[in-house]
Amino acid sequence: MKIILASKSGVRKEILDKYKIDCDVIVSNVDEDEVKNSLLGEGADPLLISKNLAELKSIKVSNKHPDRLVLGADSVISFNDELINKPKSRNEALKILKKLNNSKHFLVSSVCISKNGSMIWNYTDTSELKMKNFAEKDLKEYLDRIKTETLLAYGVYQIEANGLELFEYIKGDRDSIMGLPIKEIMNYIKRYKK
Numbered sequence: 001m002k003i004i005l006a007s008k009s010g011v012r013k014e015i016l017d018k019y020k021i022d023c024d025v026i027v028s029n030v031d032e033d034e035v036k037n038s039l040l041g042e043g044a045d046p047l048l049i050s051k052n053l054a055e056l057k058s059i060k061v062s063n064k065h066p067d068r069l070v071l072g073a074d075s076v077i078s079f080n081d082e083l084i085n086k087p088k089s090r091n092e093a094l095k096i097l098k099k100l101n102n103s104k105h106f107l108v109s110s111v112c113i114s115k116n117g118s119m120i121w122n123y124t125d126t127s128e129l130k131m132k133n134f135a136e137k138d139l140k141e142y143l144d145r146i147k148t149e150t151l152l153a154y155g156v157y158q159i160e161a162n163g164l165e166l167f168e169y170i171k172g173d174r175d176s177i178m179g180l181p182i183k184e185i186m187n188y189i190k191r192y193k194k
Contacts, residue, residue: 001022003021003023003024003069004061004069005025006062007025007027009154009179011178016180021189023071028057028060028072029060030057036049036085039052045078045083046082046108047110050075050109051074051110053074054072054074054111055110057072062116062118066117069113070114072114073112078108079106080105084096086155088152089152093143093151094136094139097134097157102131102133102134103130104128105130106128107129108124108125108126109176110123111181111185113188123188125172128169129167130167130168131167132166142162142165145162146158159177
């Protein structure tokens with residue numbers, strides 16, 4: 001069975017490929033900033049924002065491909081219940097790293113599967129990460145090793161690349177931290193096929 005991944009994330013596609021889940025990629029083009037700002041205005045927490053974005057992406061693509069299973073996904077950083085967005089510049093990336101420095105935060109990864117324009121399954125996984133204590137020059141050196149387009153697309157740390165070195169500990173599933181709680185997705189797809 002071939003699903004649709006409603007995400008432009010190359011890492012999410014790699015995870016699906018690694019677990020031999022056949023998929024087409026069709027980007028949802030949901031305006032994430034607009035949705036986040038609207039939800040924040042209503043007092044939503046990072047977990048609810050992540051769930052809503054995954055569902056919106058999934059349903060938007062599902063409406064155009066009603067007979068297919070569509071997987072939408074979203075990941076956000078929650079620091080003291082505050083949403084930390086992807087940086088819009090290298091300077092903003094440094095500010096985020098300084099805020100997370102020597103502190104614990106949570107990475108919330110939500111997925112949603114839709115069919116016929118309606119959500120039929122969703123799942124949210126939360127991982128706990130604690131960043132080591134770095135001097136500002138070390139954080140700058142770390143950021144200098146990341147291409148700007150990668151930084152702006154994927155956020156301040158890439159666990160799949162050099163991001164592991166930032167952390168004192170990570171409590172959570174690696175695939176989920178990279179963007180897809182794949183084990184739960186595979187379990188759902190197996191049940192769906194029956």
